[in-house]
Amino acid sequence: MHLLMPLNFRDTAIAFQSHSDASLNRSYLLFRTLASPFLVKVGTFLTLWALAWKLPIKGLIRATVFRQFCGGETVADCKPVAQHHWKLGVASILDYSVEGQTDQAAYEHSVEMTLETLALAAKEDSVPLGVFKVTGIADTDMLEKVSQGIELNSSEAIAWERTQARVDRICHYAHSVGVPVMIDAEETWIQEAIDRLAYQAMQRYNREDVIVFNTIQCYRTERLAALHAAMLAAEQGGYGLGIKFVRGAYMEKERSRAQSKGYPSPIQPSKAATDVEFNACVKAMILALGRPEDSKTLALIIGSHNEDSAELAANLLLEQGWSASEAPIWFAQLFGMSDHISFVMAHHGYRVAKYLPFGPIEKVMPYLFRRAEENTSVKGQTGRELALILEERQRRKRLNN
Numbered sequence: 001m002h003l004l005m006p007l008n009f010r011d012t013a014i015a016f017q018s019h020s021d022a023s024l025n026r027s028y029l030l031f032r033t034l035a036s037p038f039l040v041k042v043g044t045f046l047t048l049w050a051l052a053w054k055l056p057i058k059g060l061i062r063a064t065v066f067r068q069f070c071g072g073e074t075v076a077d078c079k080p081v082a083q084h085h086w087k088l089g090v091a092s093i094l095d096y097s098v099e100g101q102t103d104q105a106a107y108e109h110s111v112e113m114t115l116e117t118l119a120l121a122a123k124e125d126s127v128p129l130g131v132f133k134v135t136g137i138a139d140t141d142m143l144e145k146v147s148q149g150i151e152l153n154s155s156e157a158i159a160w161e162r163t164q165a166r167v168d169r170i171c172h173y174a175h176s177v178g179v180p181v182m183i184d185a186e187e188t189w190i191q192e193a194i195d196r197l198a199y200q201a202m203q204r205y206n207r208e209d210v211i212v213f214n215t216i217q218c219y220r221t222e223r224l225a226a227l228h229a230a231m232l233a234a235e236q237g238g239y240g241l242g243i244k245f246v247r248g249a250y251m252e253k254e255r256s257r258a259q260s261k262g263y264p265s266p267i268q269p270s271k272a273a274t275d276v277e278f279n280a281c282v283k284a285m286i287l288a289l290g291r292p293e294d295s296k297t298l299a300l301i302i303g304s305h306n307e308d309s310a311e312l313a314a315n316l317l318l319e320q321g322w323s324a325s326e327a328p329i330w331f332a333q334l335f336g337m338s339d340h341i342s343f344v345m346a347h348h349g350y351r352v353a354k355y356l357p358f359g360p361i362e363k364v365m366p367y368l369f370r371r372a373e374e375n376t377s378v379k380g381q382t383g384r385e386l387a388l389i390l391e392e393r394q395r396r397k398r399l400n401n
């Protein structure tokens with residue numbers, strides 16, 4: 001068994017080693033602004049208004065939220081950012097974060113962008129994985145009908161065929177260049193279709209290695225059962241299983257839809273229940289992975305900013321005889337957030353990768369608004385980010401005196 005080493009997430013010198021003083025100050029000012037729900041509300045309104053009127057506001061967005069949470073507008077912009085992090089042991093996952101598209105040309109463009117990220121990953125050690133969202137390449141209403149088993153009309157049937165072909169094109173390419181690719185999870189009412197696409201692709205491309213990863217959202221009920229079903233299907237089907245575990249990003253939307261349509265909420269009753277499900281799923285998957293000598297075709301990704309979950313997974317791996325760097329597991333966070341988890345875990349030798357979103361500024365705004373919104377709670381993530389940044393600023397000041 002490898003020695004259990006406590007992870008000191010409060011070691012701010014390591015956590016913020018990728019930041020110059022100037023970038024640390026910028027992050028501090030931004031998180032302080034985001035901590036105010038009033039400023040976020042007004043800022044969101046003014047930004048939407050200015051963009052709609054084509055006012056010259058892009059420079060301001062670029063210098064603030066875009067710079068904090070995105071790698072750039074193109075794959076080429078992201079490359080130096082990825083290389084900078086990689087020097088400190090943290091990899092990047094380029095994520096074309098354009099959402100809410102509704103036409104075929106835009107879907108095809110998203111496929112092309114995803115292929116471009118995979119092509120970069122094939123050449124660059126700093127980019128070990130790819131990712132895409134099915135709603136970036138397919139019509140949401142059609143996905144909902146497929147998920148609910150509603151018969152498709154002829155144009156929807158063509159759209160579904162095209163979606164399957166697009167997913168296959170991405171996964172086939174990922175397989176041919178040997179770069180694993182994750183499929184993000186989305187709202188429950190379209191997730192059945194996404195799961196179907198993901199497991200079909202796993203059957204095809206996870207024969208020797210894990211290339212395709214599906215995502216399980218543990219804020220949903222019955223996820224441990226869903227994981228056991230996926231493990232059984234993979235074993236019986238003779239293919240490898242890749243799962244990214246997250247808690248889930250659409251809680252309010254899920255709850256209010258369930259309430260307005262009068263069906264039981266698919267979301268866990270409390271945060272504590274979500275945490276229990278998350279940790280139970282991670283534990284079940286790591287136990288299924290077994291010891292290094294078992295040579296299982298299983299791999300997992302912990303997509304989380306939760307310190308306890310990261311520590312739990314790390315300890316379980318070591319207990320099973322894995323070394324930090326050899327275990328088939330990635331710890332993933334979002335660019336611009338939770339550097340204290342990313343850089344401390346990388347410092348201890350774990351495989352760590354950050355989602356590095358990119359895309360034209362006006363098109364990644366929905367992603368940026370979500371980041372701004374989730375960072376408004378001073379009690380939660382922002383409080384912690386701010387406190388750590390402040391601590392590091394003071395540490396650097398002490399050093400310079």
Ligand SMILES: Cc1cc2nc3c(=O)[nH]c(=O)nc-3n(C[C@H](O)[C@H](O)[C@H](O)COP(=O)(O)OP(=O)(O)OC[C@H]3O[C@@H](n4cnc5c(N)ncnc54)[C@H](O)[C@@H]3O)c2cc1C
Nearest residue numbers: 184185219246247248249270271274303304305306332333
């Ligand atoms: C690398 C990465 C990839 C991601 N990919 C996806 C994806 O594909 N699909 C997706 O949906 N999300 C995705 N997310 C977002 C993720 O689902 C979470 O929203 C986010 O990471 C916060 O959860 P946490 O584990 O980091 O932290 P925590 O702060 O410990 O947990 C917050 C989360 O707990 C849950 N929660 C909070 N309050 C309650 C409550 N009252 N009852 C029940 N549950 C509650 C919610 O899911 C909330 O987001 C991803 C996140 C990362 C870092």
